[in-house]
Amino acid sequence: MGEDTAVRVAGLRKSYGALTAVDGIDLEIGTGEVFALLGPNGAGKTTTVEILEGFRHRDKGTVAVLGTDPAHGGRDWRARIGIVLQLAGTGPELTVLEMVRHFATFYPRPRRPGDVLELVGLSEKATSRISRLSGGQIRRLDVALGIVGQPELLFLDEPTTGFDPEARRQFWELVRRLREGGTTILLTTHYLDEAEALADRIAVIASGRIVASGDPASLGGRSAAAARVGWDEPGGERTVVETTMPTELVTELARRFGGEVPGLTVTRPTLEDVYLTLTGGGS
């Protein structure tokens, strides 16, 4: 496997009894990429990611994460990946800084705990007990513990569930900064806007299979799909035309109206339209 590939998955399968959770998945994530695995609850996202993290065993297929099979990943391998998990309830009776310092000792080349707290925006809470943090602050601590080891590859499983809009914006900013620093990130989410805002590439997963993948702008043939051009006729009547050649139509309209076209709109299917169609959730 080349150094420009961080994760390579082929023919991955996993069943729990009669239930097939992952039904033949192929994935390739490039080094330095932010890759989003998007899908509804129960689609197989978490099972896939937990196999990549070495928490679950697969039934079939080949998996290489940073060149290593996660089923046999040793301490060296674990030192190169970071996993952001959600702590349910509170952790031990330690302060935020004590906890981050403690986790830093597990790694051969950790980030400075103070830097990590600054990065996740918890500097002011450094001496607070974990049990006194708000839900959003606990989630930022989860991220701090995931990145303190300076991972090359970071797993973020549903990282902003339960965040308020402001906290989400801040978190997105953090992900972008990690990406700029060269960290490869595998993100699972069921928020479309999150995938669209952060990911270089998106794979949509439904019923244990990848149903589409690509960059957010062209996912599911979105950029090539028919566009809807709408305008107001001189009488005030609204007209909408679906066309694969919107530029030609707009030029034609501009000529007809002698300049500005009243109420002109040109739209492609939104990511949500594509997603709902792909996952069978659309009408």
Place this chain on the structure above:
Amino acid sequence: MTDLAAPVRAGSLTDPLPSVWRLGLGRGGVEVKAFFREKMAVAFIFGLPSILLILLGSIFGGQAAAAGVTVGQLFTAGMIAGGIMASSFQYLGISIATERETGMLKRLFGTPMPRASYFIGKLIQVLVCTVAETVLLIAVGMLFYHLRLPTQPGRWWTFAWIFLLGSAACGLIGIACSSVPRSAAAAAPVITLPFTVLQFMSGVYVPFSSVPPWMRDVASVFPLKWMSQGLRSVFLPAQAVTLEPSHSWQHGETALVLTGWIAAGLVLCITTFRWQSRT
């Protein structure tokens, strides 16, 4: 700002991983600190045996159990055994179940921390807490119930092996039993209820000679009865042996039962320990 977010440079990949023992010591430090900061642990696990000893001793302690032996002394020896089991079995059972159900164990398992370091940390925490618990109970016994520290080296030797085998057996059973509760909230009652019953049956809360024979038989299967009997042989005058239903301190049997539980506990831990909660 961006440099904070920068990941590993390839040149530093040769940095060695920290050693198992160093991380184990670090885990131990964090465990002990967290234990003594947790009000629940300090009050109900660390403090309760002393409180019960003072209560029981105040109610019954003045009575003579035999010539030169007070009930207070009997209670102190038994309560030390109960205290050792509380700091090892009860605390490990509850705290590991909670760590598992809240995802703390899974989180540790996802880092390069060796699994052995986790157990070394628990070992250190249990040793520190059981020693502190024992010192506290001996102090209470000496202060209020005429408990005297043994002077013969033989008795200290007995104390040492009963303390070590007893806490090892109880600690391992605690780790194994941590897999029984299905939620963090259920951990305390699921672990504490059988422990409380066992303390009554094993002669911790009542003199063992007052326990009905069938209860004594049940208690004889478990370590606590043997630990409290062994500690009576350490802290009570020699003539107290007449109070034992078996009229003997049974050191050989005690060592055998405790070692058996250590072996069984170890096998149970190795075969049943889970880093993740059942989903």
